[in-house]
Amino acid sequence: MSVLSLERVTYSYPGAGAPAIEDVTLDIGPGELVVLAGGSGSGKSTLLRAANGLVPHFHGGVFAGRATVAGMDTRDHGPGALAAAVGTLFQDPETQVVMGTVRAELALPLENQGEAPAAVARAVEEAALALGIAHLLDRPTAELSGGELQRVALGAALAGRPKLILLDEPTSQLDPVAGDELIALLRRLNEDFDAAIVIAEHRLERCLGFADRAIAMRGGRVVCDAGSAEFLAWACDAAPELATPGARLLSGLGLAPVAGVKAARSALRARGLLPDPDPFAAGASVQRDRKPRRRAEEPALELDRVWHEIDRGPAILRGVSLAVVPGERVALMGRNGAGKSTLLRHAAGLMRPTRGKVKRSGRVALLLQNPTDYLVHERVAQEASPGALATVGLGDPALADRHPRDLSGGEKQRLALAIVLDGAGGGTGGAAGGGAGGDLNYQTAVVCLDEPTRGMDRRRKDDLAALLRELDAAVVVATHDPEFVAAFAGRVVLLGEGTVIADGSPAEILAGGTYFATETARILGGAGGALVSEQGIALVTGPTGSAGSAGSAGSAAPRAEVRA
Amino acid sequence: MSYRRRASPLHAARASVGCAYCAALALATLLLSAPVALGAVVVSIAGAAVGAGVVREMRRAALLALPLGLLVMAVNMLVAQSGLTVIARLGDLPVFGQTDVTLEATVYGAVLGLRAIALILCGALYTTAVDPDEVLALFRRFSFHSALSATLATRMVPVLARDARRLAEAQRCRPGPPPSRARLMRATTSGVLDRALDVAAALEVRGYGAARRPPRGWRVRRPWSRHDLAFAAAAVAIVGLSVGARVANLLPFQSDPSLHAPVGAEGAAVAAALLICALLPFADHRGIER
Numbered sequence: 001m002s003v004l005s006l007e008r009v010t011y012s013y014p015g016a017g018a019p020a021i022e023d024v025t026l027d028i029g030p031g032e033l034v035v036l037a038g039g040s041g042s043g044k045s046t047l048l049r050a051a052n053g054l055v056p057h058f059h060g061g062v063f064a065g066r067a068t069v070a071g072m073d074t075r076d077h078g079p080g081a082l083a084a085a086v087g088t089l090f091q092d093p094e095t096q097v098v099m100g101t102v103r104a105e106l107a108l109p110l111e112n113q114g115e116a117p118a119a120v121a122r123a124v125e126e127a128a129l130a131l132g133i134a135h136l137l138d139r140p141t142a143e144l145s146g147g148e149l150q151r152v153a154l155g156a157a158l159a160g161r162p163k164l165i166l167l168d169e170p171t172s173q174l175d176p177v178a179g180d181e182l183i184a185l186l187r188r189l190n191e192d193f194d195a196a197i198v199i200a201e202h203r204l205e206r207c208l209g210f211a212d213r214a215i216a217m218r219g220g221r222v223v224c225d226a227g228s229a230e231f232l233a234w235a236c237d238a239a240p241e242l243a244t245p246g247a248r249l250l251s252g253l254g255l256a257p258v259a260g261v262k263a264a265r266s267a268l269r270a271r272g273l274l275p276d277p278d279p280f281a282a283g284a285s286v287q288r289d290r291k292p293r294r295r296a297e298e299p300a301l302e303l304d305r306v307w308h309e310i311d312r313g314p315a316i317l318r319g320v321s322l323a324v325v326p327g328e329r330v331a332l333m334g335r336n337g338a339g340k341s342t343l344l345r346h347a348a349g350l351m352r353p354t355r356g357k358v359k360r361s362g363r364v365a366l367l368l369q370n371p372t373d374y375l376v377h378e379r380v381a382q383e384a385s386p387g388a389l390a391t392v393g394l395g396d397p398a399l400a401d402r403h404p405r406d407l408s409g410g411e412k413q414r415l416a417l418a419i420v421l422d423g424a425g426g427g428t429g430g431a432a433g434g435g436a437g438g439d440l441n442y443q444t445a446v447v448c449l450d451e452p453t454r455g456m457d458r459r460r461k462d463d464l465a466a467l468l469r470e471l472d473a474a475v476v477v478a479t480h481d482p483e484f485v486a487a488f489a490g491r492v493v494l495l496g497e498g499t500v501i502a503d504g505s506p507a508e509i510l511a512g513g514t515y516f517a518t519e520t521a522r523i524l525g526g527a528g529g530a531l532v533s534e535q536g537i538a539l540v541t542g543p544t545g546s547a548g549s550a551g552s553a554g555s556a557a558p559r560a561e562v563r564a
Numbered sequence: 565m566s567y568r569r570r571a572s573p574l575h576a577a578r579a580s581v582g583c584a585y586c587a588a589l590a591l592a593t594l595l596l597s598a599p600v601a602l603g604a605v606v607v608s609i610a611g612a613a614v615g616a617g618v619v620r621e622m623r624r625a626a627l628l629a630l631p632l633g634l635l636v637m638a639v640n641m642l643v644a645q646s647g648l649t650v651i652a653r654l655g656d657l658p659v660f661g662q663t664d665v666t667l668e669a670t671v672y673g674a675v676l677g678l679r680a681i682a683l684i685l686c687g688a689l690y691t692t693a694v695d696p697d698e699v700l701a702l703f704r705r706f707s708f709h710s711a712l713s714a715t716l717a718t719r720m721v722p723v724l725a726r727d728a729r730r731l732a733e734a735q736r737c738r739p740g741p742p743p744s745r746a747r748l749m750r751a752t753t754s755g756v757l758d759r760a761l762d763v764a765a766a767l768e769v770r771g772y773g774a775a776r777r778p779p780r781g782w783r784v785r786r787p788w789s790r791h792d793l794a795f796a797a798a799a800v801a802i803v804g805l806s807v808g809a810r811v812a813n814l815l816p817f818q819s820d821p822s823l824h825a826p827v828g829a830e831g832a833a834v835a836a837a838l839l840i841c842a843l844l845p846f847a848d849h850r851g852i853e854r
Contacts, residue, residue, distance in 0.1 A: 052769050053768075053769075054765055054768060054769065057768075058764070058765055058768055078768075078773055078774070079768040079769050079771075079773060080768060080771045080772060080773030080774025081774050083768075083769055083770060083771035083774065084771070086769070087769075088769040090762070090765070090766065092762060094723050095723070095759055095762035095763045095766055096762075096766040098712075098716050098763060098766065098767060098770075099697050099700075100567055100695060100696050100697045101569070101695070101697055103697075104697035104700075104701075108770055109770040109771050111704070112770060112771035112772060112774065113771055113774075138569065139569075140567070140568050140569055142566060142568065142722050143568070153766075156770060157769075345733075348737060350733055350736060350737070363739070365737070365739070366737045367737070368730065368733060368734055368737065369730075370730060370734070372755065372758075373730050373731045373733075373734035373735075373755075374734045374735075374737070374738060375751065376735075376743045376747045376748060376750070376751040377743075377747065405754060405758075419738055419739075420737055420738065420739070422739060422740075
């Protein structure tokens with residue numbers, strides 16, 4: 001019997017012109033681990049909300065078809081009743097944890113179900129042990145990091161031993177280490193608890209490796225429902241934005257795409273295509289980048305031994321020196337707490353160094369992590385000048401009258417970027433002067449962005465990378481996303497404990513690592529400094545393209561079940 | 565300002581006792597009018613803040629309460645025309661008319677202001693030293709949804725404060741003139757409503773909507789610790805002293821027509837006893853864990 005069964009489900013949010021999901025039929029069996037793929041607005045979150053009863057009970061709207069969870073029809077059972085069978089984890093850990101201590105948080109769902117105290121206490125202990133948060137049980141939730149909060153929220157979702165666990169981009173707010181830990185944890189829970197797991201995720205390379213199935217959505221419809229390898233084969237042909245870098249690498253070499261770094265390496269090794277792991281071996285087709293060019297021109301931004309020491313607290317920055325010249329594209333990487341966001345705030349003048357100096361050759365535009373914080377007007381056109389909107393790809397007149405908060409996540413990000421870039425000051429439309437893609441007044445010397453790709457799908461990331469490459473100003477981006485870094489950056493600065501621990505080209509920094517490495521680099525073991533699949537293909541095939549014929553396996557790849 | 569577990573005797577006491585202790589201090593504030601008694605209560609609260617390790621939070625609360633106390637005093641000074649000892653003749657003021665400031669009205673205003681400050685500090689002590697989750701558990705059988713809403717409000721305060729800081733930073737990053745206060749207010753409200761919607765959805769999927777009243781005796785009984793006993797005894801003693809002093813008029817206070825607030829030996833003893841009762845439980849540091 002299925003844990004989750006959707007039969008021709010169509011749902012429209014109140015006042016929406018088109019359905020968010022349309023004619024969706026699928027079955028998920030006990031213990032299955034299913035990855036839900038698709039771009040922003042494809043209907044993934046709505047599908048998850050239909051499975052936990054929030055659609056239609058919480059959101060209202062028009063619901064057609066039939067959704068059954070553990071034998072309960074969601075039309076007859078609201079989210080409260082379904083909570084005994086379904087655990088849900090959303091994106092933002094801050095708003096999911098409602099109690100003051102971890103123990104109380106884990107106990108809440110069970111107490112809501114009227115469980116006996118002994119059963120509650122036992123379930124809390126078991127969930128805490130399973131998630132490795134037993135040491136946090138009596139800690140106040142206000143003191144926990146984002147990764148810890150997300151684990152606690154997952155614990156609350158698991159405490160009642162649900163048959164189905166739904167996760168909506170659970171790693172989008174986490175750094176790569178915490179994100180990878182969470183995914184590994186899910187894998188173990190899936191094996192130990194035998195709960196079916198459905199996870200919506202943009203970074204498919206993280207979880208496809210151990211998924212039983214992948215379901216792709218587009219425009220509210222299921223367009224592919226297949227095993228991981230079949231899904232990747234389908235994606236390489238029909239939806240390249242959903243293909244993982246590893247899949248693109250294998251596909252480009254004529255091999256059948258497989259999920260996971262280990263499987264991809266095995267596939268290459270079996271064909272004798274895995275290059276020498278020495279990153280810069282002789283004959284590597286991708287040449288080692290030189291040290292970042294330090295042009296003779298005046299830096300657009302210069303930090304000179306900058307310290308940021310909190311009163312009665314730790315030092316967040318410890319003597320950071322960094323110069324960025326106009327036109328340079330710099331990625332700031334490092335784990336949470338390394339000092340990336342603080343450095344950007346100093347660059348923009350939001351903070352003053354406790355020691356050291358910051359010099360700027362002009363205005364510094366800073367886009368902080370939450371784009372919604374920048375939106376204060378009623379219409380998109382009021383937020384920024386037409387030139388700024390055109391520059392970020394929001395020049396479509398149809399968007400001008402929309403409410404900024406009704407835009408998609410990616411559109412909000414671009415609108416906020418238009419606001420900070422807009423030297424004319426928003427909505428006046430009087431901008432003039434040179435600039436990429438529009439008539440924007442670029443008084444801006446440096447553009448700083450703090451984690452701009454959180455929750456973005458790959459297509460939007462590519463668009464943003466292209467936009468950043470076009471800007472004349474120096475660009476400094478704090479990010480955890482190595483694929484995005486490989487797409488836009490010419491230099492990577494790695495921060496650790498408030499100091500610069502590495503500063504070099506993307507190939508030097510990203511090719512040899514694990515957490516700070518692209519999937520292509522991890523598959524190829526850093527060979528040739530190849531970071532993206534195209535570079536990997538060039539590296540393996542060499543100037544003659546010798547590997548091109550090696551992969552006749554591509555045609556033998558099993559085809560996915562593709563639904564129109 | 566929010567609850568954080570600390571290694572203090574008050575934090576180690578159960579929530580019901582912590583509530584009772586803060587309520588007893590608040591009751592003493594309301595029952596006693598003599599400046600010496602109110603002063604003793606305020607000093608007790610300050611001492612409790614030191615003992616509970618929440619001085620920084622209480623200082624912040626005091627900074628908020630102080631202007632309110634002064635405002636109460638100033639308004640009473642200008643509005644109340646009772647009292648015989650005129651200390652300033654302000655003449656004909658708009659709104660207030662002919663205004664004479666009397667010593668009696670000023671002192672009575674100061675007492676009211678001090679009382680307001682003491683009540684705010686009692687609230688702050690409760691917020692910082694009594695576990696809201698335990699309070700929720702206490703009220704679960706009576707009004708679970710209301711208690712959870714109150715707990716949630718406490719939990720959301722730091723989250724919304726962080727949101728406000730983020731919003732302020734984002735506005736500093738906007739080039740050009742800053743948006744009007746009305747626009748900012750609208751944006752802030754939208755942000756808070758978004759947060760509220762997210763929290764409501766999270767509560768729904770945790771079974772909040774289907775929450776059942778727990779059966780009688782659903783909580784595991786916990787033995788009374790030395791701190792539970794000490795603070796419960798302190799609360800009883802504070803209430804007893806306050807009621808007794810009020811009934812026996814040991815701390816008389818009169819401000820009309822002339823000031824009359826003698827502090828006899830009994831009054832001084834009551835004030836000292838209040839102070840000792842309130843602070844004695846903080847002397848025992850055994851069996852405390854963070």
